[in-house]
Amino acid sequence: MTDNNLQDLESRSLYIIREAYSRINPIGMLWSIGKDSTAMLWLVKKAFFGQVPFPLILLDTGEEMDEVYAFRDWLQKEWDLPVINHICPTLEEMDQTLPPNTRAAMRKTEGLKTLLAEHKYKGVICGIRRDEQGLRAKERVFSPRSLDGAWDFKDQPAEFWDQYKTEVPDDCHMRIHPILHWTELDIWRYTKQENIPLCDLYFAKDGMRYRSLGEKSITKPVPSDADTLDKIITELETTNTSERAGRTMDKETEDSFEKLRSQGYM
């Protein structure tokens, strides 16, 4: 018997993914290879009965962990995935006034801009969740951006009754967030129920595991003995530590994440 809650979440996500594919063209999906975007990739396969009808894009800074690259190469082959590895601009090209770790994260933002310029995507599917971070809680499912990625959070479109703003002017693109309504725990329970493959780094080794996968320089493991999906789920059911506790950029200044987001970060 499948979990009713997961079935509801899944149905809603399938609806959003199919809506995006129906209404927006050309479209691509950001696949960071982490647990969220990999669960989302599974949902895409469900929506299109095993197919992946648009490219999966890794915004590559060359700074991901080795295990992440290895997992990508393996799954790309295993599932015959249409992957685009998009190289981000260098650290030296970033705004030097930003704190160092935020600057590193900014490379992805700039990478997304060059990606959009190159491939002319009108829509980018993105695996963020509302419960991750206060700012992401403010997001819409279909969230319009200006071409340079800027997000006008003060004047977001109304969004209700599952009718979305699906058209954007020429100088804009749309971010689509099919798993916005999922929680971290939902993702893990779904990963277990559907037996979705996952990068090993999430499982504890020598008393440490990664709860969230970012780049080498800005992501740290957290103490944990959870070396199976069941143990991870149990751990999350009782923890009070935030998911992004291992991400250093969010904490540098109280406003750094906000600054990143308003300039186009995921």
Place this chain on the structure above:
Amino acid sequence: MTKTQNKKHQKSHMGIVIVGHVDHGKSSLIGRLLYDTGSLPAGKKEELEAICEKRGQNFEWSFLLDAFQAERDQAITIDTTQIFFSTTARNYVIIDAPGHREFLKNMISGAAQADAGILVVDATEGVREQTRRHAYMLHLLGLQQIAVVINKMDKVNYDAKVFEAVKAETIEYLKSIGLNTSYIVPISAREGDMLSSRGDNMPWYEGKSLCDVFDAFAYKSAPTDLPLRFPVQDVYRFDEERVLVGRIETGTLHKGDTIFFSPTNEKATITAIKNWPSDESLMKASAGQSIGITLDDRIFVERGHVGSSVKNPPMLSNIFKANIFWLSNKPLKVGNSYTIRYGTIESKVTVQSIDTLIDTQDLKTDNNAQSVERNCVAEITLRARDSLPIDPHSTNPQLGRVVLYEGYDVAGGGLISMEGYPDQRSSAKPKSENIYKVTHSVTPNMRAERFGHYGAVFWFTGLSGSGKSTLAVAVEKQIFENNLNAYVLDGDNVRYGLNSDLGFSPEDRAENIRRIGEVAALQANSGVVVLSAFISPYQADREKARAALPNAFHEIYIKADLATCEGRDPKGLYKKARGGDIKQFTGIDSPYEAPDNPDLIVDTQLNDIETCVAQIVDYIKANVIMDKKQNASDGRIVSIK
């Protein structure tokens, strides 16, 4: 009291929206609730206290949610925030709806997702402008479960009399708009009274605490017991298999069921309910599920068509009423065109009338309004170009609500009412019940493949002398030469034969057009491109003609004003009418209703005949030549672009 394991398999997070007047303490209430229920990450409160100290501010619970710099500066919540928390009984997602008047659209975005609503009223201020407006919106959004909290009881010394007075005032307004509330709770968000714990300050209050009220709410249940509505979202093609995908909005469908599609009136049998990884044993799917189905027959189906049972389809209409709220800066006006969407259906509509403008403050109504300003509420009549599958909100809460778009943007929303409008499908039923339609074994697609084009009706309407017959004959010749099977139905030739028993009274004119509409539809069904050239002065009659062939009827307005037509007077009829020799002549002593939403306007006053003919020929070709519809019916190939 953190997330507990016994909630693992429960349905989902219950959505709670919190609304109320600005500064009545919505965000503070939420901040406090999170803290009291142990739902905050470790160190979060301390982090915020440190920030407040750094800024030289007193700590406020509302800062928890106000993650934006801008919000901290303005001390109001700008946008809907979703916050997850748990009581011992279940999980919740709180939607913090802002109270500022400017941000109604965000409040609606939040409230539309909720299972239940909490209306916050300040004990020191009582019911205010946005208290009324938000309560009315909750009502209009169809929210059934509402609780009221009277906040800031600490500021009135926890006085039971103040509570009773504000309570009475609130109930009075809610009753006037038809909202019932089971719970009215006195609280202090600042001090934490009557939220998670009851506190010691209000021993006189015997009702439920706020958390107990939450736990008493019921989930919005998926409407599985309503008639089936399956709006097609997309059509995918995999090799030889065509899969219709979409979400079941209401009801249930089974493998083997006959499914009936509106507005095409096509039906087929469901051969499989598809999913991935493939599960052959899937026999049934219900409201809320996103699914794919395959059919036994290759009928024409595309996005926006609505699947139902044969016995219980939606109504078909091109006109309906809606009780709307308006969000755009540009006022809604009579005659304006908008795009509506509901389910996966999309259509252009024109505002035919603004029937009642409603003031949410005092509920006064205005029946002579010409426009609906931002943040206002009104009952309006909308007219669509096409016949649409329609369910009133009273019988189908999922599909009986529309969102209005102005250009790229959502401009408003509202609930559909069909009060006073007949179902155009039922009104088109034959009088005698002993008539059975012949089931053709030759389908429209087969005919189209033979002829290279589909049959259709191109209905020319316009004043006498506007050029209908001249253009129809010229167009017929040209498209016939292009290998289209074309035929002109002209007013004069039909009057001598089929309709020789009819005169020119409004009733006879209506019957005249009804018969011609049916004849045109029969011809079109046999694969002919029919060009009909009749004055057809009444909009209602032309709509009946359209209803005879809803998907292949094209109204072409041949436009020229009365003076021009009278100047041309090719048959000398205007002269006779002016002289009183002809009675009830259209334009002189009988009205002509120009089309509101013609499919094509051909201006014979501005353009010469050649230009007009070319315009019509291009339009006809674009609409009947085989390729276009064939592809839509076959679905899209899911592939890498």
